[in-house]
Amino acid sequence: MRAAVAVSQNFDDPLSGLALMQMPVPEPTEGWIKVKVRATSINMHDLWTLRGVGHDPKNIPIILGCDVAGVTDDGRGVIVYPVIADAEAGGGDETLDPRRALLSEEHHGGFAEYLLVPERCVLDKPGSLSFEEAACLPVAWSTAYRMLFTQGALKPGDRVLVQGAGGGVASAAISLAAAAGATVYATSRSQTNRDLALELGAAEVFESGERLPERVDLVIETVGEATWAHSLRCLKPGGAIVIAGATSGTSPEADLGRIFYQQLRVIGSTGSTRQETQDMLRFVETKGLRPKIDRVLALEEIHAGMQAMLDGNISGKIVITVA
Numbered sequence: 481m482r483a484a485v486a487v488s489q490n491f492d493d494p495l496s497g498l499a500l501m502q503m504p505v506p507e508p509t510e511g512w513i514k515v516k517v518r519a520t521s522i523n524m525h526d527l528w529t530l531r532g533v534g535h536d537p538k539n540i541p542i543i544l545g546c547d548v549a550g551v552t553d554d555g556r557g558v559i560v561y562p563v564i565a566d567a568e569a570g571g572g573d574e575t576l577d578p579r580r581a582l583l584s585e586e587h588h589g590g591f592a593e594y595l596l597v598p599e600r601c602v603l604d605k606p607g608s609l610s611f612e613e614a615a616c617l618p619v620a621w622s623t624a625y626r627m628l629f630t631q632g633a634l635k636p637g638d639r640v641l642v643q644g645a646g647g648g649v650a651s652a653a654i655s656l657a658a659a660a661g662a663t664v665y666a667t668s669r670s671q672t673n674r675d676l677a678l679e680l681g682a683a684e685v686f687e688s689g690e691r692l693p694e695r696v697d698l699v700i701e702t703v704g705e706a707t708w709a710h711s712l713r714c715l716k717p718g719g720a721i722v723i724a725g726a727t728s729g730t731s732p733e734a735d736l737g738r739i740f741y742q743q744l745r746v747i748g749s750t751g752s753t754r755q756e757t758q759d760m761l762r763f764v765e766t767k768g769l770r771p772k773i774d775r776v777l778a779l780e781e782i783h784a785g786m787q788a789m790l791d792g793n794i795s796g797k798i799v800i801t802v803a
């Protein structure tokens with residue numbers, strides 16, 4: 481079968497390690513199920529793997545791709561919950577299992593014609609969404625859902641700042657928070673993405689770093705260094721930053737004085753539980769939400785998709801279809 485494989489890692493030239501090649505069709509084993517991939521989407525995670533960040537080189541070569549919508553052998557339309565973990569080992573929460581792995585970290589991912597996943601990872605695809613739309617949800621939308629509702633304990637009426645509106649997680653967070661009755665402020669470096677944020681339900685949009693009309697209860701942060709100081713300044717006393725990523729760098733000035741004096745809470749967030757992913761899917765269907773797709777490419781065009789992600793020149797998700 482055709483697949484996009486990480487064959488080597490290079491921090492400065494990540495695409496040099498991405499190869500389109502033939503791989504064997506996987507055969508199901510006990511407790512694992514085969515999914516025919518219809519659509520998948522690119523995440524920053526794929527680029528981090530190619531850069532050699534957070535991915536053990538001993539797992540190379542590996543098929544990339546952690547977002548999958550497809551069809552099982554018995555014809556069921558599904559999306560794949562992308563965390564392979566033991567909930568018990570995490571005290572009931574898969575994301576706290578010290579041995580958890582996202583699809584494409586230890587097991588082959590979805591940039592291929594087929595993949596194998598544990599049976600419990602297969603969830604019904606919402607009928608209201610196309611395969612392309614469904615392929616945007618597992619990583620970005622589930623991550624945003626946990627950030628807002630579990631880690632951030634969002635309530636209707638809360639004021640929320642989402643940094644970097646054009647990102648996959650950020651654009652999902654804007655849609656979900658607005659649909660949950662929060663007042664959403666969003667920042668972006670580009671007018672296109674500020675317009676996108678308004679379309680998704682943001683109340684007001686701002687250039688990165690611009691002063692907001694009021695302080696907020698919650699900041700959704702995935703940009704990192706470039707926006708961290710602004711995120712801290714925008715919080716009400718007692719407010720929370722939930723952080724799930726640091727695209728622009730991981731070591732901003734900590735500003736500890738502000739954190740203790742204003743009693744701010746800094747909360748990490750990674751992935752989602754299977755239950756949170758199911759809850760997110762139900763919320764998306766109930767509210768009629770749809771992910772914003774930047775572009776749809778064929779598997780053969782994956783290098784172009786990865787380059788666009790690398791350039792940071794996107795509005796929403798880049799979807800890869802597999803014919």
Ligand SMILES: NC(=O)c1ccc[n+]([C@@H]2O[C@H](COP(=O)([O-])OP(=O)(O)OC[C@H]3O[C@@H](n4cnc5c(N)ncnc54)[C@H](OP(=O)(O)O)[C@@H]3O)[C@@H](O)[C@H]2O)c1
Pocket residue numbers: 523524525528619620623643644645646647648649650667668669670673688702703706707724725726727728749750751752789792794796
């Ligand atoms: N912990 C988890 O479970 C988890 C899950 C998914 C993603 N992540 C991480 O979260 C981060 C975002 O992921 P994603 O898939 O949403 O990526 P993405 O779609 O590429 O979004 C990143 C966004 O950050 C903003 N940005 C990038 N560089 C910036 C800079 N120098 N200054 C200001 N804004 C900048 C951009 O927004 P504008 O262009 O609109 O300004 C960009 O759209 C990544 O680091 C990823 O690894 C973590």
